[in-house]
Amino acid sequence: MFKIRSLVTALALISSISVASAWEALPTEAPEPADNKATEAKIELGKMLYHDPRLSSTGTVSCSSCHNTMLGGEDNRPNSMGVNGQTGGRSAPTVWNAAFNAVQFWDGRAASLEDQAAGPVTNPIEMGMKSWDDVVARLESIEGYQKAFDAAFGSVLISKDNATKAIAAYERTLITPNSPYDKYVSGDSSALTAQQVRGMEKMAELGCTGCHIGPAFNGPGMFQKFPINDNAFFAAKYNFKKDQGRAEVTKKQEDAHLWKVPTLRNIALTAPYFHNGSVKTLDEAVKVMAKLQLDKTLTKEEIADIVAFLNGLTGEFPQQKMPVLPGTPGSTFN
Amino acid sequence: MFKIRSLVTALALISSISVASAWEALPTEAPEPADNKATEAKIELGKMLYHDPRLSSTGTVSCSSCHNTMLGGEDNRPNSMGVNGQTGGRSAPTVWNAAFNAVQFWDGRAASLEDQAAGPVTNPIEMGMKSWDDVVARLESIEGYQKAFDAAFGSVLISKDNATKAIAAYERTLITPNSPYDKYVSGDSSALTAQQVRGMEKMAELGCTGCHIGPAFNGPGMFQKFPINDNAFFAAKYNFKKDQGRAEVTKKQEDAHLWKVPTLRNIALTAPYFHNGSVKTLDEAVKVMAKLQLDKTLTKEEIADIVAFLNGLTGEFPQQKMPVLPGTPGSTFN
Numbered sequence: 001m002f003k004i005r006s007l008v009t010a011l012a013l014i015s016s017i018s019v020a021s022a023w024e025a026l027p028t029e030a031p032e033p034a035d036n037k038a039t040e041a042k043i044e045l046g047k048m049l050y051h052d053p054r055l056s057s058t059g060t061v062s063c064s065s066c067h068n069t070m071l072g073g074e075d076n077r078p079n080s081m082g083v084n085g086q087t088g089g090r091s092a093p094t095v096w097n098a099a100f101n102a103v104q105f106w107d108g109r110a111a112s113l114e115d116q117a118a119g120p121v122t123n124p125i126e127m128g129m130k131s132w133d134d135v136v137a138r139l140e141s142i143e144g145y146q147k148a149f150d151a152a153f154g155s156v157l158i159s160k161d162n163a164t165k166a167i168a169a170y171e172r173t174l175i176t177p178n179s180p181y182d183k184y185v186s187g188d189s190s191a192l193t194a195q196q197v198r199g200m201e202k203m204a205e206l207g208c209t210g211c212h213i214g215p216a217f218n219g220p221g222m223f224q225k226f227p228i229n230d231n232a233f234f235a236a237k238y239n240f241k242k243d244q245g246r247a248e249v250t251k252k253q254e255d256a257h258l259w260k261v262p263t264l265r266n267i268a269l270t271a272p273y274f275h276n277g278s279v280k281t282l283d284e285a286v287k288v289m290a291k292l293q294l295d296k297t298l299t300k301e302e303i304a305d306i307v308a309f310l311n312g313l314t315g316e317f318p319q320q321k322m323p324v325l326p327g328t329p330g331s332t333f334n
Numbered sequence: 335m336f337k338i339r340s341l342v343t344a345l346a347l348i349s350s351i352s353v354a355s356a357w358e359a360l361p362t363e364a365p366e367p368a369d370n371k372a373t374e375a376k377i378e379l380g381k382m383l384y385h386d387p388r389l390s391s392t393g394t395v396s397c398s399s400c401h402n403t404m405l406g407g408e409d410n411r412p413n414s415m416g417v418n419g420q421t422g423g424r425s426a427p428t429v430w431n432a433a434f435n436a437v438q439f440w441d442g443r444a445a446s447l448e449d450q451a452a453g454p455v456t457n458p459i460e461m462g463m464k465s466w467d468d469v470v471a472r473l474e475s476i477e478g479y480q481k482a483f484d485a486a487f488g489s490v491l492i493s494k495d496n497a498t499k500a501i502a503a504y505e506r507t508l509i510t511p512n513s514p515y516d517k518y519v520s521g522d523s524s525a526l527t528a529q530q531v532r533g534m535e536k537m538a539e540l541g542c543t544g545c546h547i548g549p550a551f552n553g554p555g556m557f558q559k560f561p562i563n564d565n566a567f568f569a570a571k572y573n574f575k576k577d578q579g580r581a582e583v584t585k586k587q588e589d590a591h592l593w594k595v596p597t598l599r600n601i602a603l604t605a606p607y608f609h610n611g612s613v614k615t616l617d618e619a620v621k622v623m624a625k626l627q628l629d630k631t632l633t634k635e636e637i638a639d640i641v642a643f644l645n646g647l648t649g650e651f652p653q654q655k656m657p658v659l660p661g662t663p664g665s666t667f668n
Contacts, residue, residue, distance in 0.1 A: 051404055053402070058411070065387075065394065069656065070385055070386075070656055070658060072661055076388070076393055076666040081394045081418075083419070084419035085418035085420070268661065268663035269661040269662075269663065271666040280665060280666065282663075282664035283664065307664060311663055311664070314661075319655055321655060321656070322403065322653075323404055324651050325402075325404045325405050327405065327406055327602065327603040327648075329603065329616075329645055329648070330605060330616035331605050331616070332411075332605040333410075
């Protein structure tokens with residue numbers, strides 16, 4: 001796993017990257033693990049599970065409640081609301097193009113979409129199920145799921161492993177290609193405005209693309225310290241350092257305030273910003289990032305240019321059919 | 335509005351109905367009011383609004399959260415969970431075929447789907463918006479909604495009236511035709527099993543169809559007292575009389591425990607049952623209804639036959655496309 005632990009390393013990396021070659025269009029297919037090849041039946045099952053609130057203790061919260069596939073892949077809240085109105089300290093990352101993250105969660109504690117999918121279901125403040133055994137028992141009580149698992153996995157029984165594989169296979173279809181930026185780097189020079197091109201070049205010049213690299217602008221697999229620079233004003237206003245980030249998982253002091261580099265794809269649709277959702281607008285997020293990560297104070301015009309470019313990272317959202325979730329004729333678990 | 339206030343009247347009605355002619359298939363189109371003719375643009379806007387959690391104070395609860403269009407049109411909970419984990423005292427009725435109810439809500443306090451759609455949005459324990467003015471202001475801040483309202487209503491501004499008209503127009507498309515029962519009454523004698531036909535005949539014989547009449551089995555516009563008969567065992571177990579029903583709206587003692595006759599369409603998918611969601615299974619619901627409304631004690635076989643028939647009222651759910659909800663680039667209201 002690629003880790004950057006200091007600004008010095010980050011800057012060294014920037015200088016080694018050819019800026020021109022760093023601009024890549026989004027692939028239309030995501031890489032998939034050898035042990036979870038997608039099939040139509042698996043994707044369809046995953047879509048059902050992803051949208052089924054019965055995977056939560058109260059029957060009210062599905063994956064899509066916080067990572068909304070009808071919106072920008074999250075909930076536009078500072079932090080999500082799980083079962084019984086509970087909230088946590090972090091802002092839901094978008095599910096769109098999450099397939100291009102080498103690690104998942106803000107602290108990168110899941111190595112795959114499959115691993116990630118297992119977490120929220122049994123998190124007491126998210127979906128609140130007591131155990132995956134309970135989830136499996138509930139799914140087994142729904143005849144339609146028996147059939148859907150059978151279609152997706154053959155004779156293998158309903159299990160946590162297969163449920164998370166199906167969800168991950170579905171999530172790998174959640175790709176938003178053909179943003180103005182993608183069209184631009186694929187040769188359509190009219191796809192971005194002059195202002196957007198200025199913003200794009202400014203991002204490279206400032207060093208934003210030192211971390212936000214790759215087709216999803218997420219420096220795949222890269223961790224980065226945030227904030228790098230101390231700033232009393234922003235510290236008081238946004239309280240970024242309350243959360244220890246990756247150190248909360250590894251318990252190592254050297255991982256304090258390390259975070260997965262998040263994608264910039266569709267960032268215009270995922271306000272509010274940062275791991276704690278404390279920054280309400282994209283303008284302010286750009287200003288904060290430049291100051292805290294690069295020690296640069298941007299002009300209003302520079303911020304406007306960069307924001308214009310970031311708006312050009314909003315892609316095309318695929319038309320999806322709503323799943324028809326299988327019922328439990330004549331009874332319910334509630 | 336048609337009201338039945340006593341068992342005597344109800345029985346008089348039953349005897350006046352020709353049982354054979356009472357069996358009607360579900361129409362494939364719902365009646366619409368003269369001032370809200372459906373158009374594609376209006377239905378599409380209504381579908382967006384229906385599925386948009388930003389119509390709630392927390393941004394977490396949409397119409398579909400409690401009246402789930404991916405399930406049986408409700409949430410399979412005794413009572414729904416609104417913003418901040420709050421719950422009320424009544425069970426969410428299904429949105430499927432709600433277009434065939436002459437009145438809406440358990441107590442019939444809304445005369446139309448349009449009127450109904452306005453209610454939950456500003457109910458403090460449901461969607462929790464302070465006012466429709468706030469809803470309109472929020473919608474006006476979303477450029478995509480400006481365009482969608484324009485497409486649906488021409489030059490008329492975003493308003494409560496137009497938002498609820500669009501939602502109602504969408505809801506009128508939520509029809510589930512071609513149940514085994516519909517096929518049977520349309521001439522396919524093999525569409526119901528012998529047991530289901532026994533159950534169907536038993537329902538007429540017992541008098542269930544005195545109230546559950548019409549194509550949606552909801553005695554359109556009919557109110558009925560529930561429970562009619564006192565029963566200490568069921569009273570203690572299910573506490574049906576705690577809620578005064580229609581009298582909570584009209585404040586008239588004569589309306590105590592009067593309820594809109596609910597549809598039986600897709601009833602197998604809408605457990606738990608009754609206005610307070612206190613009865614977990616359809617078997618028990620049939621037993622309770624026979625005892626409390628008709629003073630009949632059914633045998634296990636009779637219950638099984640009727641439940642088999644009720645399972646034959648599950649229709650075909652139309653394939654729907656997920657709406658792509660318009661974003662608020664670079665900012666959010668949260």
